[in-house]
Amino acid sequence: MNRQRLLCADCKAPCLMKGINDLEAVKKVEEKKTVLVCSKNQKIFHEDMPVNSISFINSGIIKVYKTGINGKNHIIRFSRAGDILGHRGLNTEYYPVSASSIEDSSICLFPKDFFITFLGNHSRIAFKLLMFFSKELENSEIMQFNLAQMNVREKVAETLLYLNTTFGTDKNNRLNITLSRQDFSDYAGTTKEQVSKILSEFQSENLILLDKKDIIINELNELKKIASFGVHLS
């Protein structure tokens, strides 16, 4: 792991700290930072753990979820480079959700107290964060709507659209994220068997192509039609 890459000043991830021209401040931020490098399937934090830091993802993909019964979790979002992590710990002593890596990842941690003080001294960043929260809330409310009103086929189509928008595809329309059926269903709001069935269905309709663990999107517009009445995440 190249430690050099994780200096705030050179960081390529679009984290919230970005855009501070005050080099003095960047240096202070740098000093307070801890870098966590973790492999696939590591737990970053768990519900009811005390919140000590607010973090930004430097690389990798993290799932944020609530643990349900019988190992059936509900995944709130998949976060990637530049995304903030644990921000909901701002107003609570204990995490209300869990987070695990689904790929090898590196994460920059800032002590919560420092982060809050920093916000107090940088109102532009505080405002940026406020706008970010507002956007997050919008997405969450869209998720509510979709979970409440879509049938399984629509939910699976909508999840494909979400993954396509959030992680994109390579030049061959291959999704830049690989999920287990379980993770897919925990996000979509159904079961792993239903996801298997519907994805096979989509494949037989030539909307997608299943290649090992990868998914290739053939007919984005058709998928959009299927999830058409839903509101889409952005």
Added chain:
Amino acid sequence: MNRQRLLCADCKAPCLMKGINDLEAVKKVEEKKTVLVCSKNQKIFHEDMPVNSISFINSGIIKVYKTGINGKNHIIRFSRAGDILGHRGLNTEYYPVSASSIEDSSICLFPKDFFITFLGNHSRIAFKLLMFFSKELENSEIMQFNLAQMNVREKVAETLLYLNTTFGTDKNNRLNITLSRQDFSDYAGTTKEQVSKILSEFQSENLILLDKKDIIINELNELKKIASFGVHLS
């Protein structure tokens, strides 16, 4: 309507502007305020309307919802005196949700531009707002979880708990809010018929009592048990 009651300085609603000791600022806020008095079932704003103001509810109850198909909406929340309304318009040009009064209500509107400038000049209030958004996000994610994982009986129990916590009851345990079966189901994430059936079921189990449009909560603890595996809104 007593216009006097709606002076910011005397306002009893716990709105976000509260707690500013700077009387000069309060006066400025006062000047920018428009008061909207509306009767039951009035639309306050609708999806895709341009956002001109951020508001606080002075009295009454407002439902905030997304319109779905066949008149089946999804209600995001019921807001009451002191709650902020249209705050999601902070980062968007157009409202992502609709809002309607379900009781006679009065609402204080502040121009969006003024509100944003005001936040810039009062970082403590901006921070309060940030914490509020964080809390809202938490509640929304809990809703996601419940919509994804609860069965109908659990959803109905959970909705009763939500109404009980949010609006409370009078001394006879009569809920301080009256909803149509349709609104109830639009919040719970099911149909009006299912709500009728489950509420009847709860009544026959002596957990609640249905009295005209009112609901009397007899066994709060039993309802909590039914929704036990769910995470509860606070």
Added chain:
DNA sequence: ACTAAAGTATGATACTTGTCATATTTTAAT
């Protein structure tokens, strides 16, 4: 007080979805 309209309750039915069982494929370790 009467009447029409709206809202609610409830049973029957059909459809959707989750669960279970099993076969097949993929992955990872030796």
Added chain:
DNA sequence: ATTAAAATATGACAAGTATCATACTTTAGT
């Protein structure tokens, strides 16, 4: 390369839920 373990696919079935039809109750307007 071989084998065991894990993940996935798929069909059969059961359970849960939505829809529809209809009766009943409540509300609001005359």
